[in-house]
Amino acid sequence: MERTHTNGELRLSDTGKEVTLLGWVAKRRNFGALVFIDLRDRTGITQLVFDETLAEQIKDVRNEYILQVSGTVLERKDKNPKLATGDIEVKVNEVSIINSAETTPIIVADDTDALEDTRLKYRYLDLRRPIMQNKLMMRHKITHSMREYLDSKDFIEIETPMLGRSTPEGARDYLVPSRVHPGSFYALPQSPQLYKQLLMVSGFERYYQFARCFRDEDLRADRQTDFTQVDLETSFLSDVEIQTMMEEMLQKLMKDVKGMDISIPFPRLTWEEAMNRYGSDKPDNRFAMELQDITELFINCGFKVFQDCIANAGSIKAVVVPDKASMTRKEIDKITELAKKNGAKGLVTLKYLNGEVSGPIVKFLSEDEIHALIERLTLKENDLVLIVSDKWRITCEVLGALRNHFGSLLGLKKKDEFSYLWVTDFPMFEYSEEDGRWYAMHHPFTRPRDEDMQYIDTDPGKVHAIAYDVVLNGYELGGGSLRIYDGAMQDKMFEVLGFTEEKIQENFGWFVDALKYGTPPHGGLAFGLDRIAMILSESDSIRDVIAFPKNANAKCPMSDAPTPVDEEQLQELHITITEKE
C-alpha cells in the first residue's frame, strides 16, 4: 500500500480508481453509521468515507492524526465547489494510523483567532494551516522565478561572508565575539555591499545572491532581526540597462507567481517629482489623490501662516479627499494629530459642501482666492481639502502621510492590485542639522551624476545620485545605484561626508585600495525578498512569509531565543555580562 496520489489531486475523471492517500485528519464527523474524514496534506484536502466495518479501527482517530488509507474514488453526491477535489470522495477499505495527536493548542484551519505570540510559540502548528503553507510555497515560487531569470542572464550566485567586519556608518551591527582573537568581534553583514563591489573588481561581471542580512534595529511589522535580500551587481551596464533587466525579472515574476501580465517599462519618477506629487519617495500609485501645489494662489494672502510660509520660500500644498467633508470635528482633530506626528506645525482643513468652501481659515481668504482654489483643485461636492504650508520637504511628507492614511481609509489600496514604478535621481546627500554634517542618502559608494559634480564642494545638496528604487504599492521593494569606480572620486565623497583620512583608512582602506587596480564601471540593486513575498501573498506582515520569525520584541516565542548561556561559554569568548534582564 503505497501513496498513489496527493490530497489535492483527485478529480471526477479519477472515479473508480483504487488509490492510496496519506495525510492529517483535518475534520471528522459521524453521519449515522458512516464516518467522514477530511484528509489534508500540503496540496489540499480529500474527503474520505469509512463505513461501519472500519468503525472500530478508527474509533480513536481525531484531528491531526496521521492516516494512510486505500480505497476507491467515488463521485460525490453533495459536491463542494469550494474544494479542488470537491467532486469526489474516497470510500476507504483499508486504513492504517501512522501517528496519533494530542489536542492542538491552536486550531489548524485558515481562520484563527489565536494571538500572534501563541501562533509563534506553536509555529509548527500555525504553519500547518493551509493559508500559511501557501504563503511559504509562494515564497519559494518567487525565489525560483527570480533565480531562473538571473541564471538566464548569466548572473552567477556567489556567497559572501557572514562573519565580517564592523563598520561605523549605517545601522547598528550584530556583533559576534571571537574566541580566537580576544577582545575582537565579527559583525553580521548588514548587506553584502562592499563584497559585491569587490566581486565586480574581480571581474565576475554579473553576481547575485539571496543574502541573509542583519540590522540590530527596533522591530516593526515589516522589520525583522534579519531579512533576506536579493542582492545583485553588474559591470559595464548603464542605470537604464540595469533597470530594464529588473523590469523583465519582475514581469516574469508576476506572470510565474500571480499569473498576471504587467507592462514594462514601469513609470519613472524623479525623487523630486515623487515628493511633489505623492509626498513620498515610495509613492503608492494604486490611487490618485495627488498633492497639488497651491503656493501661487496665496502670494498676496491675508492669512499670516501662508504669508510666513511664502516669505520663507516654503510650499503650500493640498490634497483633496473625496466624500469626506462630513468628517466630525473629532475625526479632523485626529487627522491634525497625524499631521503633527509627521512634522507639521498645523493642518488647514476645508470642506466643500453645497457649493461653499467652509473652514476656520476661510475668513482670512479673499473671494478670489477661494474661487481660484475651487477651480485649481476642481473641487466636487463633499470634498475635504487638506492644506499644509511649511518648508517644501515637510509640506510634501506630511501630506504624503495623510494621503496614505486616506488611501487606506477609503479602501483604495487593493491588495490584489500591483503597481510598480521607479523613483530615480535621489539627492546624493542629506544634511543633518543635528550632527551638522552631510550624510550619504544611499551610501558613500553611490556614484553622483557627472553633471552635478560641479556642485560637490560648494553646494552638495544640489548633487544627485545615480540611484534608483523600485516601488510596489507604496513599499520600497528594492534600491540600487551605479557605484563610484575611481579612487579620486571616492576620496572626494568621503571628504564631503567629513571622514578623516584616518577614519577612511581604518574603516574602508581595504576597500578603497581595491579601486586602484582596474575597477570596472558597475552598479546593482538589492530587493527585499520578505517584502516581495509579503505583498505578492497579500499578507499584512512579513512575519507571515517567514517560517520562524522573531516577535516585535526580537524574541522567538518557540525556542525562547535569545537565552542566558553558561558562564563557561562567555569565558571562552573573553567577555562578561554587565547587566541582566
Add this chain to the structure above:
Amino acid sequence: MERTHTNGELRLSDTGKEVTLLGWVAKRRNFGALVFIDLRDRTGITQLVFDETLAEQIKDVRNEYILQVSGTVLERKDKNPKLATGDIEVKVNEVSIINSAETTPIIVADDTDALEDTRLKYRYLDLRRPIMQNKLMMRHKITHSMREYLDSKDFIEIETPMLGRSTPEGARDYLVPSRVHPGSFYALPQSPQLYKQLLMVSGFERYYQFARCFRDEDLRADRQTDFTQVDLETSFLSDVEIQTMMEEMLQKLMKDVKGMDISIPFPRLTWEEAMNRYGSDKPDNRFAMELQDITELFINCGFKVFQDCIANAGSIKAVVVPDKASMTRKEIDKITELAKKNGAKGLVTLKYLNGEVSGPIVKFLSEDEIHALIERLTLKENDLVLIVSDKWRITCEVLGALRNHFGSLLGLKKKDEFSYLWVTDFPMFEYSEEDGRWYAMHHPFTRPRDEDMQYIDTDPGKVHAIAYDVVLNGYELGGGSLRIYDGAMQDKMFEVLGFTEEKIQENFGWFVDALKYGTPPHGGLAFGLDRIAMILSESDSIRDVIAFPKNANAKCPMSDAPTPVDEEQLQELHITITEKE
C-alpha cells in the same frame, strides 16, 4: 560602440566580423610597430592587434587596464590551440580606456607563487585569476544543478532562523549578544536540524535549503568558521527512497557539471563493513589495498603481541602495499610514527622479497603461519605488509589511516576520478570512557533500527541507527538519517544519553513538545556544499571555492575581521571584554 561579443566567444567562422569587446589587459607585448594585447573577461581571452595609428592612444596601457575596443576579426597566422579563441585575433580600429590600473601586488594569472595570506589580502585580484573564476562559476553550476533536481521533485526551499538558541550538545556555538534582552544571547545555527524537523511536523513534506552554518571550532584545510550545507528533509519516505533521490541528484550533478555519466545505485557498505575493509567510515574506494583480517591465522601463534590481542578479543589485520618492500628503515619508522599518531601501540611490517618474508617478527612465526600469510594475502614480489593487532576499532582505524597515506603516496587518488558510495547502519551510540557516558554518534534525534530497540536498555552499543553517509573519494560529502517521530522513543533516547528531565525540558522541551501533535515519519540529509565544490573543481582546499574565506587563524586578511569595536557598541550590548589580544 556597444559590446558585441565576450572574450571567450570568437571563432574562425567569425572572421571578417566587426566586433566590440570589453575587458582587462592580461598581457601586452610590442612586436615592431605592432602591439599585441590579450584581453580578458570571465569567459576567456581574445588577442588584440593594434597598429601604429593607435600607438599613441595606448602608450600607457599595461596589465589590468580596462579597455573597450572595436575592430575586425582576422584569422591568426600563429594559431594557439590552447586557447578557445586561438584561431583568431581582432585587429583594433577604435579603443577607449575605461579605467587604468596600478601594478598589482599579485600577478593575475593561473599560476601563482603568492603566499595564501597575500592571496587572501588581495582576494579581489586573486579571484581575477581565470582558474579561480572557474572554480566559483563551477560552484554556481553545482547549486544550480542541485536546485533543479530538488525543484523537479517538489522540494520547497524554506529559510530557517540565523539567530537561534544556544544548545549544549554538539560543537561550540558562535554567540550573538542581545541588545534588547540584556545578558541573553542568540546562537548562530550549527545546522537547521531542529527547524527542518519542525517543518516536517508542519506538513511541508519536502524541504530544502542552502543553509549557512557556523561552528566555532579550530580550522583546518577543509574547515571554515561558517560553511554552506545543502540541507533537506522529507516525510513519509524510507531510507532507501531518500537515498535513491540523492543518487539521482548526484548523477545529474556529475552530468551537468563534469559531463560524466556515473551509475547508480552507489555501492552500499554498512559501517562495520566499511571499517573492516577500509578502516574508515568514509572509505576512498578509488583504489583497493583493502584491510584483510588475519586474526585466525595466528590463533596458536608464538608472538606474544598477537597472543595478547587474541586473548583480549582483539583483531589482527593487514594491508598489503605493492612495490614498497624496498622502503628504508627510516621510512618505515615514519610509517610507524603515523600508526602511533592514529592510536596504535605499534606496527608490524613485513617485506616480501625473493619469495621470502622478512621482518623483525618472522622469528616468532612458524613455517605454516608464514606460508598461510603468503597465501591469505596473495603476496607478490616486493610487497610491503603492514599489520596491526589491537582492539577491533583501533586496528581498523590505524590501518585505514596507513591505507590512505599509501593511497596518496602511490598516486592512487586520481583527482579526475569520482567514486561515490553509501555507508549505512552506523552505531546509534558511542561510549566515551572519559565522560563515562554514551553519546549519540549522529545526533539524539536519529531513529534507531526497530529490530535493535530490544538492546537499548541493556546494551546500547548494539543499537544501530537508520543513518547513512554519502562518501566521495574519501570525503564525507553528506550524511543523514531517519528521525524519531514519537515522543516516547525520543524520551528513551535522552535517557540513554543521561539527560536529566530538567535538562531536556530546558534545552529541547520546545522541540520535544512538537512531536505530540501528529508528527509524520521523516528523515533527511545534509551535504557539505563547500566540499562538493572543492572535490568537483579538483581543488586542494575549500578556501579555493569560497569567495572570501577566513584563514586558518579565523581571520579575514582582506578586511582584517574580527576587529576591536567601540566601547559604546559593547555598552549597548551589556557586555565588557575580560581580555585583549
